[in-house]
Amino acid sequence: MTVLYIDSDAALTQFCQDIQDSHWLAIDTEFLREKTYYPQLCLIQIANDDVIACVDPIAVKDLTPLLDLLYQPQITLVFHAARQDLELLYLLKNALPQNLFDTQLAATILGDGDQIGYGNLVKQRLNVNLDKAHSRADWTQRPLSAEQLEYAADDVRYLRELYHQMSADLEKQQRTEWLKEDFSALANADNYIADPETIWRKIRGAGKLKGVQLAILQQLAAWREQRAIDRDRPRRWIIKDEVMLDLARFAPEKIEKLSQIRGLEARDIERNGRAIIDVISKAKQTPPEAWPILLKPEPLSNQQEALIDALMALLRKFCDEQSVTPIAVASRKDIEKLVRGETELALLQGWRYQIVGHHLTAFIDGHLSVTADIQQIHTKEV
Template structure:
């Protein structure tokens, strides 16, 4: 099937006429964000049963006709590993397509593996080996040669077949509803919104701070986020994470003392020195009750560790029965949180709770026991 390369408004209009009314559309994007805060959209690949096209958003400034089709509630937009594609669409449109399908999530609940890559899924589903020759392409460069365009088109060419295969398997195994919660998360604007007041949580090493040091990190992180957004530059280009932590720890009180911070370059001090001192001063003056707090988890006892080991065995047992990777359902940290009494964890909601979580809860209540022989674990329901 010939791939259409769309790089004029007229060609886009003609393509949209062909796509209008499609019950589903396979979509992928190519983008670059190494030098910017926001991802730069470089290419949109789109396909239905009859058409494969690559749309050039660098050449076409107004994508409204195409977006209107993607945001039609009667059209299911199919992605593989949708989150970054949806982040782009949310930035462009300020909302998310109302009808979504993610083949990576579907593959997870069907036993293909946790977070399976597109190439691996194509191989497993339709026994095609994808060409990786252009995996390092700079998609901002123009013109794109025919081989690059064809390579990009493969991301939706086979996505069409995979969508139908997985959808049929979900129906056959009565697992379609398992994806409701995960798809709802993908469709929620909150998934893509950044809160400057909590962005400090993403800074490595920040969790080791406390008190006014943590308040200082929060203040600095909020300022850096605002600066990165306004300048459209990566956070690390403003100030690196490790420098942010040292600034919060040492809390220098003057521009001269900023030079003592390891890794804080002279140019950064010249550009941001005054505002850094202002942010540190603001944090120190803030009321104690407003300071963020990192929840410190108590150490687990030997008995609790033994319970966790038993729960991990149950997790593997139930996942084996459903041919699903245990890591797709829960990890040891999730089990530890469950033993600590937490309930707001993915394991205890949606399909994960249906196939595993509620059984583990029964075990903790003494309503389910396990025995073992040299071959396997045996599960016994009480009463």
């Protein structure tokens, strides 16, 4: 099948008119994010049963016809590992399409594996080996070679075949409804909006700080986030995480003291030193009742750890019986929360509760007995 290369507004408008009656569209993107805060969109690949197209967003000035089409509620957008593609769409439209299908998510409840890559899924289901030669290509460079366009086209060429095959399998196994909630969660805009006031919680090592140190880290992280956005540069290019932790820990009061912070270069001090000191000074004035808190759970007892191990074994057993990847149902962290008595868990809702969750709660409550031999685990309701 010929791959269309669309590099003009007129060609895009015509293409969108030609495919406007589609019930579904396979979509993928190529982007670069090594030197910027926001991903740089470099190529959009679109396919249905009749056509494959590579849309060049660098050459096309107005993507509105395509975006309007993709956001039509009657069209299902088919992705593999949709999150980064959806982030790009959110940045372009300030909204998210609501009718989604993600083959990576579908793979977890069809027994194909956890977070399986596109190439592995294509090999596993379609017995096709994809060319990986351009996986690290610089997609901002023009012109794109014929080989690059073929590589990009393959990302949707086989995605449409996976969609047909996997959606049929889901229907056959009566699992189509299982994924609707997960797909809806993907389309939640909160997943793609960074909150400067809470971004500090993602800094590894924050749990070693306390009191006013956390207030300093919170305000430094909010300042860094806004600075990165304004300059469209990666956060780490403004200040690295480990430097942020030391700034919060030692709270220098003068610019001259910043040179004592390991990893803070002279050029960083020259560029951001005054702002850093101002943020620290302001944060130190935060009243104690307004200091952020990182709640640390009580250490688990040996008996609780043993219970978690037993529940994980049961999780694997029941998932194996249903040909579902265990992580699609619950992680060890989820099982730990269950043991701690938390109830707001996906494990205790919908299809996850139906196939696994109710067994685990029955075991905890003493209503499920477990025996084993060298072949398998046996369970019985009591």
